Amino acid sequence: MSWLDEGADVRSTSLTEEFTIDLYRETYQDRFIPLFVVESSGRLRVVTDKADIPADCKIISLIKSDNI
Amino acid sequence: MSKFLLATLLLHIPLYIYPILRLCYWAESPLWLTLLIFIPLVSSQYMSRFYLRKKNSVWTKLLRRFADFYLGVSPVLLISTLLAEIFVGFHMVTFGTAVTSVIAITVILGIVATMAALSPMVKTITLSSGKLTAPVRFVQITDVHIGSRKPAFLDRVVHIVNELKPDFLCITGDLIDGQGVSEDDLKSFKSVVGPIYFTIGNHEKYEGVEAIARRLENLGVKVLRNAETHFTKELQVIGIDDMDDANQVAVQLEKQTLDKDAFVLLLYHRPRGLKAAADAGVDLMLSGHTHNGQIMPFNLVVNRVFDMIKGLYEHAETKLYVSQGTGTWGPIMRLGTRSEITLFEISPAQESLFPSR
Known part of the structure; x- marks a missing residue:
């Protein structure tokens, strides 16, 4: 069964100095699949490497919550 | 000092x-x-x-x-x-x-x-929107303050929420305000049918917001930290982190992509930034934080700090609803104010058969 079938949703999150990519990873752990990032320049980029996400960007991910 | x-x-x-x-x-x-x-x-x-x-x-x-x-x-x-x-x-x-x-x-x-x-009342707000083709029914709870209040209070609140049969539940911050509130203390959220959207309040920041967010996500609560998602293609939900900054709503909404075709629901803990929300195209903003002063005559003090402390406000096409809060902070008391659970019923706007000339 795919994550979408299980009710995961697409969330677009603006990372900030308070909510950094490290805290994002800590919050969602293995329950997110990053799809795209919108860089501060406005360029949309497909995420091919989960480790390569810039600090100041908008991240668009598929996120699965546990009880769905 | x-x-x-x-x-x-x-x-x-x-x-x-x-x-x-x-x-x-x-x-x-x-x-x-x-x-x-x-x-x-x-x-x-x-x-x-x-x-x-x-x-x-x-x-x-x-x-x-x-x-x-x-x-x-x-x-x-x-x-x-x-x-x-x-x-x-x-x-x-x-x-x-x-x-x-x-x-x-x-x-x-x-x-x-x-x-x-001890006994929250249910308040119903009825609105309409031309952006919806089907009615939507959702509940807001806010400022529950588990920590100050026992988990049994949350169980009672969730029971009332479930009886209202909402499509989804919104929590506009200050859900937790104490040390040692475990996932087990919040397990009643598992009984909610439909998504739960949560945005942080000032008290979550005092108690360690990352750990709280992780606990809530484990229970299936969708924590929106400067984030947006869609409930349906007709309804977008945005959550903004609470900040002691009058421009926080304006700054964060500038970074979000608002779906102009959808009904945009903004969750932000403090009742600040209505004009910025209206400028960005938000349809309805939900807040809490004020408790409406909770105990008279503290409401006179809160009135001096916030322009909007309870009820429905409007700027251009945008509405802001400020809840008096579901729980209490400090004394488990309310004098001259009420604990509330707010039910929103939003119907598709119907075109008048007799348009005004």
């Missing part, structure tokens, strides 16, 4: 020092008894909020309840003592009657206020 600390110490004079000493004087209590009453009461907030903050024994919990009860009734005690001064001054009552009357009024109003805080 910070302004907050100075204001707190100054408030001790009318709320703690004056009424206690006055009542002891009228009661002609001996010095030892006066000190026995005075010292624990005057130091109760300091002890419970700072010294014993991270201790969770039965005794510290009892002390916290006692300190909060006194804090909650202290404005009533002050006002009734001042009124008694008049009666005593005009020799209309004896000292003994004044003491008995002041204590009786304070205890009775304290009990009434506690009862009001």
Whole structure:
């Protein structure tokens, strides 16, 4: 069964100095699949490497919550 | 010394020092008894909020309840003592009657206020939108303050929410305000049918927001931290992190992509930024934070800090609803305000058969 079938949703999150990519990873752990990032320049980029996400960007991910 | 600390110490004079000493004087209590009453009461907030903050024994919990009860009734005690001064001054009552009357009024109003805080009312807000083709029904809870309140209170709130059969639930911050609130304490969220959207409040930041967010996500709650998602393609939900910054809504909405074709619902803890929300194209903004002052006459103070402290407000096409809060902070009391669970029923706007000329 795919994550979408299980009710995961697409969330677009603006990372900030308070909510950094490290805290994002800590919050969602293995329950997110990053799809795209919108860089501060406005360029949309497909995420091919989960480790390569810039600090100041908008991240668009598929996120699965546990009880769905 | 910070302004907050100075204001707190100054408030001790009318709320703690004056009424206690006055009542002891009228009661002609001996010095030892006066000190026995005075010292624990005057130091109760300091002890419970700072010294014993991270201790969770039965005794510290009892002390916290006692300190909060006194804090909650202290404005009533002050006002009734001042009124008694008049009666005593005009020799209309004896000292003994004044003491008995002041204590009786304070205890009775304290009990009434506690009862009001224990039973949240359901308030229904009915709106319409041209962006919806089907009706939507959702519930807002806010400022539940689990930590100050027991998890059993959350269970009761969730039970009421489930009886309303909403399509989804919104939580606009200050859900947790204490140390040691576990995932198990919040497990009643698992019984909610439909998504739960959560945005953080100031108290989550004090207690460690990352750990709280992780706990909530584990329970299936969708934590929106400067994030947006869609409930359906007709309804977008945005959550913005609480910040003590008047421009936070404007700054964060600039970074979000608002779906102009959808009904845009914004969750932000503090009732600030309505104009920015309207400029960005938000349809409905939900907030809490103020508790509407929670206990009279604290609402007069809150009124000076926030322009919008309860109910529905409007700017251009955008509406803001400020909840009075589902729970309580500090004293489990509400005087002149009510704990609320808010049900929103939004219907598709119908074109009039008789358009105005």
